[in-house]
Structure formats: C-alpha cells, structure tokens
Amino acid sequence: MIKKLPVANISLRFIRVWSRNLTVYKKIWLVNFLVPLFEPLLYLAAFGVGLSTFIEKVPYHGKDLPYLDFIAPALIAITIMYNAFFENTYASFVRMYYQKTFDAIMATPLSLEDVITGEIVWGATKALIATVIMLAVISLFGLVSYPEGLLILPLAFLGGLFFGTVGMSFTGVIPSVDMFNLPIFLFITPMFLFSGTFFPVSGLPQWAQTLSTVFPLTHLVDLSRALCQGNLQPGLLWSVLYLMLSTAVCFPLALILMRRRLIQ
Amino acid sequence: MTETRTNIIEAINLRKAYNGFVAVDGVSFNLLKGECLGLLGPNGAGKTSTIRMLYGFSPMSGGILRVFGNDIEVGLRQIKSRLGVCQQENNLDPDLSVLENLQVFARYFNIPRKETRDRALQLLKFIALDHRKDDKVMSLSGGMMRRLVLARALINNPDLLILDEPTTGLDPQARHQVWERLEMLRANGLSILITTHYMEEASRLCDRLIIMDQGKILVAGEPADLIEQYAGDHVVEIVNPDDEVRELVESRGFMHDSLEHRIIIYGKKAERLFEVVGEQFCRQTCVKRMASLEDVFLRLTGRELRE
Structure with missing residues (x-):
C-alpha cells in the first residue's frame, strides 16, 4: 500500500465540517458573543483603571506608551490564542470522543483529514469572530489606529490557525479530557504571562527574553501591538513568517497524530 | 436478468x-x-x-x-x-x-x-x-x-x-x-x-x-439450508436424561449435543424424532420444537462464554 502524504487526503469538503460547527455556533450566538464583548471591558477596567494608577507609562520602541495602549493589543492576541486553542482541544475532543461526531462524518465521503482541517479552520474562524467583536470594543476607547488596525483581522485568522493546529496536536495524543490541564499549564499559561502581554519582555533577565522570542504568542502580541499603534516596520515580517512556518509544521503534525489516534 | x-x-x-x-x-x-x-x-x-x-x-x-x-x-x-x-x-x-x-x-x-x-x-x-x-x-x-x-x-x-x-x-x-x-x-x-x-x-x-x-x-x-444441514428439522431437548436415552441416541446415530444436565437431539424430517424419542422419553422436563438458527449458531461457535 502506497503511503500518501496526509495533506493529500484533504478536499474542499472540509468546509462541510466548518459549516456544521457554524450551524451549532449560531444557535447560541448571543452567548458566544458575550464573552469577547465583555471580557475586554473587564480587563480594561481592572488593568486600565486599577493598575494604571501605579504604572502610567510603558517603554515601547523608544517611546512611552500609556498602559492601556500597551495591554489592549495583548488582550486581542490572548483572545486569539484562547479561542482557537480551546476550540481545538476541549471542544474538538468532546466532538471526537464523547459525541462520536467524527466517526459519523468519516462514514460519509469526507476523509479524516477533511474533518480535522474543518475543525482547525473553524477554530481560526471562531478566533476571528471574537477578534472582530473585541476590536470594535477596544476601538471605542480610541486604542486602535486605522486603517492599519484592520490587518488585525487576517492576523487573527493566522494566529487562530496556528494555535488551533497546536491544540489539535494535543487532542491527538491526550488520553482523557482532564489531561488538557497539562499543556495549558506548561504551554498556554507561561505564554499568557511572559510574552510581553502585561509588561515588556525587556524587563526580564536575558535568558527569559530569549525564551520569550520562541513563544509564538510573543510574535502575535508584537504584531497586534504594532498594528494597533499603526507602527509598521519591516522587522515584523519575521514574526509573520515565524507564525506561518510554525503553522506549516504543526498542521501536518495534527493530521498525523489524529490519524494515528482514530484510524486503527 | x-x-x-x-x-x-x-x-x-x-x-x-x-x-x-x-x-x-x-x-x-x-x-x-x-x-x-x-x-x-x-x-x-x-x-x-x-x-x-x-x-x-x-x-x-x-x-x-x-x-x-x-x-x-x-x-x-x-x-x-x-x-x-x-x-x-x-x-x-x-x-x-x-x-x-x-x-x-x-x-x-x-x-x-x-x-x-x-x-x-x-x-x-x-x-x-x-x-x-x-x-x-x-x-x-x-x-x-x-x-x-x-x-x-x-x-x-x-x-x-x-x-x-x-x-x-x-x-x-x-x-x-x-x-x-x-x-x-x-x-x-x-x-x-x-x-x-x-x-x-x-x-x-x-x-x-x-x-x-x-x-x-x-x-x-x-438460513433454511443452514438449519437443515446443521440442526436438522426437529429438536428434542431432555433435561437430566437417563442412560437409556443416551444409548438410544448413540445407537441410532442421531445428531446431538450432550451437555452436563441436558441432551439436545437434532433430527431430520425422515427421522421422526418426536415419535421415536419424544413419545418414549418425554416424560417431565422435555421440549419438542423446530430447529432454529440459534441451534446452528451454538453448534458451530460453541457454548462457552465469550470475552
């Protein structure tokens, strides 16, 4: 039997899986909208009103940035990461393991790779929808510069794809749903804290700074912040490239791990 | 066609x-x-x-x-x-x-x-x-x-x-x-x-x-062919059969399964099982019935528990 590359099994029918998830999402759209709508308000209230009385300015590319301007783009980046990662871990795992939704779909003309691709693209879409809502809220506070800020939308999709492929790779190997705590503790939480989200990386020791450049979230935060500030520089392309390459590595990995898990 | x-x-x-x-x-x-x-x-x-x-x-x-x-x-x-x-x-x-x-x-x-x-x-x-x-x-x-x-x-x-x-x-x-x-x-x-x-x-x-x-x-x-071939037509089940029954079954060469407390005898139509065995030995706990697919299944796959 000739071994085909996993990506060779993908067809456009993956859109059917995406649209299945959209159908379900639309059923409780209001609940789905509330979180990205109010979460930034909570963060901005806590950090903006509470914390910014202690921290007025943060150094950013040789300028001093008001603290709200500093963290607002990071909140967007974190939302992208959370939405895609949680969708392709917990939510995908429930559909795969408890609901057997993947099993049912695989008995139709769709391949396993179609299903997984549809799930990942859906995770990125969910990250994009949340970003649209959040961007609108943050814009009301005058924290986003336009038109550069619009580029955050394709960025949200790219970031969503990346964190979705990482999440799906974990879904491919995790024995039980409770075990997701581990990758969250080891992977998501350190990034949440040390990717230049709530304080600049430059305040950390050198080794930690180096480590943080490996974190994909650091690059997502940098890009989001630059776009919100309207401060586009050629060096940002490295961050885009880094996210793209990481996605290009993790996507086939997710396909391989899921095939190993589900096809016996 | x-x-x-x-x-x-x-x-x-x-x-x-x-x-x-x-x-x-x-x-x-x-x-x-x-x-x-x-x-x-x-x-x-x-x-x-x-x-x-x-x-x-x-x-x-x-x-x-x-x-x-x-x-x-x-x-x-x-x-x-x-x-x-x-x-x-x-x-x-x-x-x-x-x-x-x-x-x-x-x-x-x-x-x-x-x-x-x-x-x-x-x-x-x-x-x-x-x-x-x-x-x-x-x-x-x-x-x-x-x-x-x-x-x-x-x-x-x-x-x-x-x-x-x-x-x-x-x-x-x-x-x-x-x-x-x-x-x-x-x-x-x-x-x-x-x-x-x-x-x-x-x-x-x-x-x-x-x-x-x-x-x-x-x-x-x-299904019908399988039943006929592997379980015959009529079945007589006798609980706690005595030696007389077992001897008869052996001597006539009937298709049968001998379990610990039960003998199941399978007969083709021509063997007139109900008359030959039934009338003589069916006194108390005895069942006369038609052969079924379940007989075929159990005879072929055995009676032990699975898994």
Whole structure:
C-alpha cells in the first residue's frame, strides 16, 4: 500500500465540517458573543483603571506608551490564542470522543483529514469572530489606529490557525479530557504571562527574553501591538513568517497524530 | 436478468491485524445486488472489523476489497458517497435537532440544499418521527435514536446499506419497528449488509448468512439450508436424561449435543424424532420444537462464554 502524504487526503469538503460547527455556533450566538464583548471591558477596567494608577507609562520602541495602549493589543492576541486553542482541544475532543461526531462524518465521503482541517479552520474562524467583536470594543476607547488596525483581522485568522493546529496536536495524543490541564499549564499559561502581554519582555533577565522570542504568542502580541499603534516596520515580517512556518509544521503534525489516534 | 447478479461487495482473503491480534483472518465473500447478507458471530468474531474496512474506517492488512466494482484503496471517496452506514454506537449529533441531524448530514454528501429539506422530511415520515423534528436528539428514546440513525444513513439514497448490530439494546417493540423499516427497504431492492447476534433478526431479514468466529468464516448459506444441514428439522431437548436415552441416541446415530444436565437431539424430517424419542422419553422436563438458527449458531461457535 502506497503511503500518501496526509495533506493529500484533504478536499474542499472540509468546509462541510466548518459549516456544521457554524450551524451549532449560531444557535447560541448571543452567548458566544458575550464573552469577547465583555471580557475586554473587564480587563480594561481592572488593568486600565486599577493598575494604571501605579504604572502610567510603558517603554515601547523608544517611546512611552500609556498602559492601556500597551495591554489592549495583548488582550486581542490572548483572545486569539484562547479561542482557537480551546476550540481545538476541549471542544474538538468532546466532538471526537464523547459525541462520536467524527466517526459519523468519516462514514460519509469526507476523509479524516477533511474533518480535522474543518475543525482547525473553524477554530481560526471562531478566533476571528471574537477578534472582530473585541476590536470594535477596544476601538471605542480610541486604542486602535486605522486603517492599519484592520490587518488585525487576517492576523487573527493566522494566529487562530496556528494555535488551533497546536491544540489539535494535543487532542491527538491526550488520553482523557482532564489531561488538557497539562499543556495549558506548561504551554498556554507561561505564554499568557511572559510574552510581553502585561509588561515588556525587556524587563526580564536575558535568558527569559530569549525564551520569550520562541513563544509564538510573543510574535502575535508584537504584531497586534504594532498594528494597533499603526507602527509598521519591516522587522515584523519575521514574526509573520515565524507564525506561518510554525503553522506549516504543526498542521501536518495534527493530521498525523489524529490519524494515528482514530484510524486503527 | 443477469443484472441482478452484479457484485456489490467482493472481498477476497480479507485480513485485519492490529497490536499483534488477528481480528479478521482470510475472509472471502460477496454480496449481490438486491441481496441482504448477514454477518453472524459471537462478540469478537471479527464482524465489526470486517465492515469497518468496508467504509474505510480501518485500513486492510491484506486482501482485496471491491465495492461497486471499485478497489477500496483507490476509490474510497466515491464508494462512500454511495454507502449508507449505521454504526454500532448512536453517533447522532447532540448539538443539533432531529431534522438538522439529517440536513447537516446531507451537506457531507454535497446534496443541494433545496432537495435536502424535502428528503429529510420524507425520511422522518418513513421512520415515524416527523412529529419530533424540532426536538433535541437527546430527548429521544433509544429506539427513536436508532430509527433516526437509519434515516440518516438513507439521506444520500445509498446503493448499499451497512448496518452494524442495528437493534442491539432495543426493547422488542422498538426492534420490530426497525425490522419493519428494513423489510420495506429490502422489498425496494436495496442491497444490505448487516451484522447481528440476534438469530431472529438474521433469519427474518437475510437472504444469505455468513457465520464467523475468531476472524474466520465457519459456514455460509441460506438460513433454511443452514438449519437443515446443521440442526436438522426437529429438536428434542431432555433435561437430566437417563442412560437409556443416551444409548438410544448413540445407537441410532442421531445428531446431538450432550451437555452436563441436558441432551439436545437434532433430527431430520425422515427421522421422526418426536415419535421415536419424544413419545418414549418425554416424560417431565422435555421440549419438542423446530430447529432454529440459534441451534446452528451454538453448534458451530460453541457454548462457552465469550470475552
């Protein structure tokens, strides 16, 4: 039997899986909208009103940035990461393991790779929808510069794809749903804290700074912040490239791990 | 007509091994157009493993498998677009309503949206669930869910229906509801492959049976022929038989199974078992009955517990 590359099994029918998830999402759209709508308000209230009385300015590319301007783009980046990662871990795992939704779909003309691709693209879409809502809220506070800020939308999709492929790779190997705590503790939480989200990386020791450049979230935060500030520089392309390459590595990995898990 | 002799499934020397365990060990069979073929066997016989290979769920370890004349390793997507599959587990979509379950499933087959609704409503009527179309699937009873799984498998007008233990776990009423639907489909000429360990189901629905055990085919044939060959026509069961009975059975050379507290004697029509054995020895705990598929099954696969 000739071994085909996993990506060779993908067809456009993956859109059917995406649209299945959209159908379900639309059923409780209001609940789905509330979180990205109010979460930034909570963060901005806590950090903006509470914390910014202690921290007025943060150094950013040789300028001093008001603290709200500093963290607002990071909140967007974190939302992208959370939405895609949680969708392709917990939510995908429930559909795969408890609901057997993947099993049912695989008995139709769709391949396993179609299903997984549809799930990942859906995770990125969910990250994009949340970003649209959040961007609108943050814009009301005058924290986003336009038109550069619009580029955050394709960025949200790219970031969503990346964190979705990482999440799906974990879904491919995790024995039980409770075990997701581990990758969250080891992977998501350190990034949440040390990717230049709530304080600049430059305040950390050198080794930690180096480590943080490996974190994909650091690059997502940098890009989001630059776009919100309207401060586009050629060096940002490295961050885009880094996210793209990481996605290009993790996507086939997710396909391989899921095939190993589900096809016996 | 020669057309009715077309092979829908052609399996040659099919093998499936995983983790050092051979689940299917050189199975060959075919399913003709318009036929209902039953795969029988105790748990772990390899029934499910065999049909999972048919819809590409598990890659074959060896052998040749053609469905609709296409090799499964080449044309899987085309083959699956013409299949209807009822898996063993109820994997309806709990996030969707009854009607949506059918509509969303139709999308996987690229069925145009306009056709889908009519077709879905028609199928809901067929399974007598049209009054529950907007309900959540989790609110349905086990039998209703099973019927909905059947309707879902029919959404693409399949040329072959694959059913993996379609009535396991259902109460008698629900089971008969499913059987009635399957009989209608069969009467319309749909080709069906069914796995089951209910003998009643097999003898009622199937034109031809394959009895499997430990990954191999033991026998294949029409239900009536199998019964005649392996269990005769009449059966007499005697509890706590005395030596006289055992001697008679031995001397006459009757087909029989001698258990610890029971002897089961199988007789062909001409052997007039009821008269010869029955009248003389059937005093207290004794059963006279017709031979059934269950006799065949137990005689071939043994009476020990599985798993």
